[in-house]
Amino acid sequence: PKLGILGSGSGSNCQSIHDAIRSGALKAEIAVVMSDNPDAYILERARSWGVPAEVIDCAGFKTKFPEESQEAVAARLKEYGVDCVCLAGFMRLVKSPLLQAFPSRIVNIHPSLLPAFPGLHAWEQAVHAGAEESGCTVHYVDGGMDTGPILGQARVPVLPGDTPESLHARIQVEEHRLYPAMIARVLETLE
Numbered sequence: 001p002k003l004g005i006l007g008s009g010s011g012s013n014c015q016s017i018h019d020a021i022r023s024g025a026l027k028a029e030i031a032v033v034m035s036d037n038p039d040a041y042i043l044e045r046a047r048s049w050g051v052p053a054e055v056i057d058c059a060g061f062k063t064k065f066p067e068e069s070q071e072a073v074a075a076r077l078k079e080y081g082v083d084c085v086c087l088a089g090f091m092r093l094v095k096s097p098l099l100q101a102f103p104s105r106i107v108n109i110h111p112s113l114l115p116a117f118p119g120l121h122a123w124e125q126a127v128h129a130g131a132e133e134s135g136c137t138v139h140y141v142d143g144g145m146d147t148g149p150i151l152g153q154a155r156v157p158v159l160p161g162d163t164p165e166s167l168h169a170r171i172q173v174e175e176h177r178l179y180p181a182m183i184a185r186v187l188e189t190l191e
Ligand code: GRF
Pocket: 007, 008, 009, 010, 011, 012, 013, 014, 088, 089, 090, 109, 110, 111, 136, 172, 175
């Protein structure tokens, strides 16, 4: 099966997917990586693997993901024969028409134990709320902000003296294990 990965930043989760494929743990192929941020390191990573890396044109909108852009992305993903779309640090809200083009085939990773702390800077929210525990969640995307049926979670403690950064680093270790494993599970359902 073919994956299309959408990200806006560093792409460490995309890296973990690539690594899981290379090790044989994840039976899939990354067909294309797309980013709304032309400078995102996730695109560099894809190029270094020889994977097509494409910039999403968001028509000058800073945070909005305009409908025409979503249509264009859906068409492009179809051209690449993508079976499953993985959001990996993608900072725009996916809605139809992308959702309609890939029903129950778009997943996201979020750095909290959803439904706690949806939205931006979830690790910072957890530290500021004095949570004793946080983690990460892989879920199907349904058009809401970090809503949609949960596929799996991994937990980490919030330690005394944690900063948002130290907590995020601990969460990311778990993200890199959880995401490839949950993608494998989604792909099984598509067979
Ligand atoms: C991750 O923490 C992910 O949970 C969130 O954005 C971050 C992306 O990190 N949605 P990276 O680009 O995969 O390194």
